Amino acid sequence: MATGRSFAEYVKSKCYSGLYKAAEDYVEREWESLPIYTKKVYKIGEIDLVDAIIQRVYVEDLPGMRVKFDVGLELELEVKEHDYHYDESDQCFPWIRITCEGDLGCGLDDWEIKRIIPYNSQNAPMNSMSDALVPYISPDQLESVARQFLADYYPEALKITKHGEKPVWVDPMVLADRLGLKIVNQRISEDSSIFGQLYMVDTDAEVYDSNLGHTVVKHIEGKTIVVDPMNFLLRNLGSRNNTIIHECVHWVEHRKVFELERLFNASAACISCEVVGGAAASVAKKATEMMERQANALAPRIQMPAEPFKAKANEYIGKFMRQMDAKHTVDVMENV
Structure with missing residues (x-):
């Protein structure tokens, strides 16, 4: 796209x-x-x-x-x-x-x-979006944007849990469902260079068929995240989770970019994310890199929101300093 x-x-x-x-x-x-x-x-x-x-x-x-x-x-x-x-x-x-x-x-x-x-x-007004309709998010806004994202779609993850309780895990499947997105496991490319693709509208797309050993055309419904299963077989489950959150960020933050593209090109169907972090399409480099930077930066902040993490980290610091009779925080960080 x-x-x-x-x-x-x-x-x-x-x-x-x-x-x-x-x-x-x-x-x-x-x-x-x-x-x-x-x-x-x-x-x-x-x-x-x-x-x-x-x-x-x-x-x-x-x-x-x-x-x-x-x-x-x-x-x-x-x-x-x-x-x-x-x-x-x-x-x-x-x-x-x-x-x-x-x-x-x-x-x-x-x-x-x-x-x-x-x-x-x-x-003169301030732009909150680029001319390509990518939102401007400065580095010091990342935490607040991630916090608002969770407040809108996964508010329980912002809960400061009580002593001894585990923080709420952001289940990517639940998040995708709340956004109305479906998850489909499907080989995307032969070399597994693409982690995932977010299809905004119904389309007939080329995907890789492992059994046939070549690409085939497959109908994919709109609002579908396609995740290459080789993503987590070759790497880890966390990589798959991160890919899904990454595509959810694209859905929430970058749909206007897609809609603008559709006004010029009705055949546009998806946002595609490569393993290397770029978008696998002939794109305008600046806008694409901005989108990918934002999704890459927000996904881990959504999976591990700052305030519950800090609260739990401080709880563990106090616990191990008491248990180990430590005088300095650095002495217990490995245990924490």
């Missing part, structure tokens, strides 16, 4: 005529709010919109498949003199900021304008 599509380019093709009409109406009603500078016109009499160019598109994540996007529109205005004795006109190029919302699930067919204001660098 390609993951380098441009949301800005889609907005330009999908929404331009509506944005232009909104800009035209705004100039007619609110031109006095715009920063209009002219050296030729003494007193403004008339202003016409000649052209409008989309220069910026900022995008913010919303629940479900909805997005909020702010468009920085550069206007080309013809400013005419009020006094007819002076046949003067000038051109100005102010910007306006148009705030919109829409649903990617319907290709932004429902998009609507929420607000229009003059644009300046001070009121």
Whole structure:
């Protein structure tokens, strides 16, 4: 699946005529709010919109498949003199900021304008997603994102267990079920270079048939995680668990990337993850690497949430320091 599509380019093709009409109406009603500078016109009499160019598109994540996007529109205005004795006109190029919302699930067919204001660098919004609709998650946000993920889909894993109790294990099969995802064990490639694939929609896909010794076409339903059984036969069960959690992260955090791709390429069907950590497809490198970094970083934090782990670690530290009559934490860490 390609993951380098441009949301800005889609907005330009999908929404331009509506944005232009909104800009035209705004100039007619609110031109006095715009920063209009002219050296030729003494007193403004008339202003016409000649052209409008989309220069910026900022995008913010919303629940479900909805997005909020702010468009920085550069206007080309013809400013005419009020006094007819002076046949003067000038051109100005102010910007306006148009705030919109829409649903990617319907290709932004429902998009609507929420607000229009003059644009300046001070009121430019912050992007919460890249132009490819990959969410921005800084390293210091990873724990909080993992915590919210569990709060939404596996809240019992955040429980601080009592003395002597084991922390709640995040069962990947249970998590996948709660997300409405199915797990299928299936050889994906002959060399087992692909851990798993997340199929978003129904498709006929090429997979490897061990008995026949070559690839075959198999129908796979949407919302299916395909896990190569060689993954855990050659490595370990934990690797399989991590693969499933990894694909669950893709489902929650990166579905909008997939929906954007589908708007350009209706045949897109899955997100594919290689053993080496990249995506096994011809992709835009930057967006794909960002997605894989996020899934790789979040999966272990979801499997071992920080707060219950720290609480249990501190419990064991206290236990072994008492048992061993230790004076320093380092003396008991091996036992812990």
